[in-house]
Amino acid sequence: MSPHSAGWREVSRAAPVFAALxxxxxxALVARLSSDGxxxxxxxxxxxxxxxQAVTKHLDVLxxxxxxxxxRRGRERIWELELEQMEAAGAYLEHVSKRWDEALDRLKQFVEE
Amino acid sequence: MSPHSAGWREVSRAAPVFAALxxxxxxALVARLSSDGxxxxxxxxxxxxxxxQAVTKHLDVLxxxxxxxxxRRGRERIWELELEQMEAAGAYLEHVSKRWDEALDRLKQFVEE
DNA sequence: GCGTTATGCAACTTCATGGTTGCATCTTAC
DNA sequence: GTAAGATGCAACCATGAAGTTGCATAACGC
Known part of the structure; x- marks a missing residue:
């Protein structure tokens, strides 16, 4: 895909989320939060x-x-999950899968003609 | 999560897939394949x-x-998507989201009692 | 056979990331 | 108010990842 074609923005938004995960x-931190709150x-x-310190850095990345x-709660800092981005990432994966299936269909059609 | 508790294996399987994405x-390569075949x-x-060369390296990572x-097809090497891992990654995201919702429910319950 | 096209291999550079340690700051509990 | 607990900040190190260039090899087309 060229940097200017449609879909580029999606890619550059989704990549950092996947990178963080x-x-x-x-x-493991995400898993821990998701199970324990x-x-x-x-x-x-x-x-x-x-x-x-390493944990703090990772939380910053996430x-x-x-x-x-x-x-903040008193002297401690409470972290929680924010599902929006995770759902967006899931939607992106579904989108890619769907387009791949369609591409294969087009290819099959092309071969048969 | 401790390295020995349940769920650790899932994490260590899912992480490389997300890292690759x-x-x-x-x-962008994945997007290109998914749209063009x-x-x-x-x-x-x-x-x-x-x-x-960079593209080759990235394909190797993927x-x-x-x-x-x-x-291989003659002198060229044809690449295509393999949806299994992508679907596994999507399932993992859903799993995390679901557990988070449950954790919040437990928390709410606890506060109300 | 020979030029062209597609890919493979390897060395090398640069820079971000993951991790650490040491010390400072801010709350809270007595 | 003072000690202990929770976090913040900064410097530092080591490694790996992303990218490049240069050259070698293999397969087509004619």
Whole structure:
């Protein structure tokens, strides 16, 4: 696809979301939140293999992609999932799959003619 | 999540797929294939911003993640999408979303009691 | 056979990412 | 008000990923 054709914007929006999910530590954080609900940085760190600082960085990356958001509660910072972007990513995958099927249909049609 | 709790294997399977999709160039290749059908490396390179070698590397990454596969046809190598992994990724996203909703329900229940 | 086209291989550069440690700051609980 | 707990900030290191260039090889077309 050329950088100027239709669909480019979709790609450049979806990529950062997938990139954010494409790290085991981050995906584990997402999994942890999804099963246990909103959690503080310290609680997320306990149960992760890495440092609190590393967890903080990963949460920042997820936040940049719009996958999580945080709320201050006293001295702690509570993180929770933000499903919008995840649903958008899922929709994108479905879209790609559907177009692929159509492309194969066109190809089959072409071969048969 | 601890590295030994349930769900860890899912995470370590899903992460590489998302990682493969988390690059604009690669996602553009996927988009191109999905709209135009199976294509050779040269054809994929025309319409991409980068070198043929770069495209080849990206296709290799996508192949490692099980997202594409190739077939030789004479002197060219034809690449096509492999939807299985993409559908698995979509299913994973749905799973996470569902568990998050349930976690919020439990939380609400807990607060009300 | 020979030029052209399509791809493969390898070395190399650059830069972002994941991770760490050390110290500062801010809340909260007594 | 003071100690302990939760987080913020910054410097630093190591590795891998993305991209390039240059050359080698293999398959067509005529």
């Amino acid at each position: 494409g790290d085991e530590t981050r995906l 909103p959690l503080s940085i310290t609680r997320l760190t306990a149960g992760s293999a890495v440092t609190r 936040a940049m992609a719009g996958l999580v958001s945080d709320v | 988390g690059d604009e160039t690669r996602l 199976p294509l050779s490396i040269t054809r994929l390179t025309a319409g991409s911003a980068v070198t043929r 192949a490692m993640a099980g997202l594409v596969s190739d077939v």
